[in-house]
Amino acid sequence: MKRYVILGGGYGGLAIIGRLLEGELPADVQLVLVDRMPYQGLKTEYYALAAGAVSDVEIRVQFPNDPRVHIHYGNVQAIDLDAQLLHFSNGEPLSYDHLVIGLGCTDKYHNIEGAEQFGNSIQSLASTRRTYQLLNDIKPYGQVNIVGGGLSGVELAAELRESRADLNIRILDRGGRVLSSFPEKLSRFVSGWFEQHGVELRSHVNVSRLEDGVIYNRTDDGEEEIHSHVTVWTAGIQPVAAVQKLLVPKDPQGRVIINPYHQIPDYPNVFVVGDCASLPFSPSAQAAGAQGEQIADVIRAMWQGETPKLGKIKLKGVLGALGKKSGFGVVGKRAVVGYVPRVIKSGVLWMSKHHKG
Numbered sequence: 001m002k003r004y005v006i007l008g009g010g011y012g013g014l015a016i017i018g019r020l021l022e023g024e025l026p027a028d029v030q031l032v033l034v035d036r037m038p039y040q041g042l043k044t045e046y047y048a049l050a051a052g053a054v055s056d057v058e059i060r061v062q063f064p065n066d067p068r069v070h071i072h073y074g075n076v077q078a079i080d081l082d083a084q085l086l087h088f089s090n091g092e093p094l095s096y097d098h099l100v101i102g103l104g105c106t107d108k109y110h111n112i113e114g115a116e117q118f119g120n121s122i123q124s125l126a127s128t129r130r131t132y133q134l135l136n137d138i139k140p141y142g143q144v145n146i147v148g149g150g151l152s153g154v155e156l157a158a159e160l161r162e163s164r165a166d167l168n169i170r171i172l173d174r175g176g177r178v179l180s181s182f183p184e185k186l187s188r189f190v191s192g193w194f195e196q197h198g199v200e201l202r203s204h205v206n207v208s209r210l211e212d213g214v215i216y217n218r219t220d221d222g223e224e225e226i227h228s229h230v231t232v233w234t235a236g237i238q239p240v241a242a243v244q245k246l247l248v249p250k251d252p253q254g255r256v257i258i259n260p261y262h263q264i265p266d267y268p269n270v271f272v273v274g275d276c277a278s279l280p281f282s283p284s285a286q287a288a289g290a291q292g293e294q295i296a297d298v299i300r301a302m303w304q305g306e307t308p309k310l311g312k313i314k315l316k317g318v319l320g321a322l323g324k325k326s327g328f329g330v331v332g333k334r335a336v337v338g339y340v341p342r343v344i345k346s347g348v349l350w351m352s353k354h355h356k357g
């Protein structure tokens with residue numbers, strides 16, 4: 001038997017499995033999905049769970065229930081590429097013949113003291129549940145600071161505004177505007193929405209350290225103290241710890257360099273998908289899914305002894321939510337704002353929940 005292990009049942013891993021299961025599997029192939037959770041957590045919706053705007057069960061998707069896929073629960077601690085072994089925090093190691101690494105990403109704290117301890121996370125379902133509890137337990141009119149004005153920070157601030165009208169919500173960003181990687185028109189629209197809805201935006205904030213209840217902003221005159229009942233960290237990501245430990249070539253974001261077939265060049269039996277892979281675009285669920293489909297095509301071509309033919313991955317755009325009724329995004333090359341992108345985003349979510357995306 002040849003064991004194909006897919007590490008991570010997220011957008012990338014499940015796209016591979018879904019596509020492979022569409023056809024026959026060779027008789028000597030065993031497909032194993034490894035995850036630390038018993039279902040997929042729809043990471044693109046973690047901001048809404050943290051804000052208390054959706055329930056936990058609404059953002060879970062069951063893993064495939066197919067006798068051809070064996071599901072192995074476990075928290076991967078280390079990947080030994082030479083011995084072809086996976087080590088878990090509990091239990092026996094698991095060997096593989098072929099591997100896909102699709103473990104996603106975690107927060108990056110940029111060596112800022114106290115950031116990991118006092119900056120609450122929305123990067124895993126477990127950490128999002130803790131953040132949800134803290135945000136929803138804050139006393140009336142308490143102060144929330146969200147460090148990082150990218151997509152997830154903006155979506156969280158807007159959803160929390162709708163979920164808790166009493167809170168004081170502030171986004172602290174290092175740059176001059178929120179959503180700095182999006183067209184300026186979108187940043188202006190989003191800033192206007194925040195102004196109308198009483199969310200404070202502070203730009204050029206240079207967070208130097210965090211303590212319990214205080215964020216320090218390094219300024220030309222010293223350190224400003226910004227008081228905070230709960231701080232959420234959305235100021236950077238990097239691949240998960242098991243991938244950080246891998247001694248293979250990586251890009252400046254810590255993502256593993258791959259060849260055109262999505263394999264680690266020195267370990268062609270190992271593919272890397274999604275947020276762990278060095279792709280020519282920002283990490284996204286859409287990129288992970290599209291790449292996953294290509295990896296499935298490569299694996300199937302290998303089974304048939306053919307050379308895989310892959311096109312260029314084309315992404316459709318990015319969409320963000322501003323609460324339940326407004327949104328923003330880039331569709332093709334067009335910046336779109338208001339109700340329409342919000343409706344499209346809900347449709348995309350529906351498709352991911354029903355494995356149609």
Ligand SMILES: Cc1cc2nc3c(=O)[nH]c(=O)nc-3n(C[C@H](O)[C@H](O)[C@H](O)COP(=O)(O)OP(=O)(O)OC[C@H]3O[C@@H](n4cnc5c(N)ncnc54)[C@H](O)[C@@H]3O)c2cc1C
Pocket residue numbers: 007008009010011012013034035036037039040041043044045046047074075076077102103104105122123151152155240242273274275276283284285286287288318319320
């Ligand atoms: C708040 C927020 C909003 C976002 N919004 C969007 C959006 O609107 N559009 C978009 O395209 N992208 C969005 N993203 C990014 C998107 O969620 C990720 O790029 C996408 O989930 C990456 O897919 P993946 O398959 O690489 O990893 P994931 O989907 O994160 O899956 C990784 C899997 O690995 C498992 N895992 C991790 N570590 C271990 C371990 N040690 N042991 C065992 N299992 C493990 C996890 O349980 C998980 O099931 C958003 C992200 C966040 C945080």
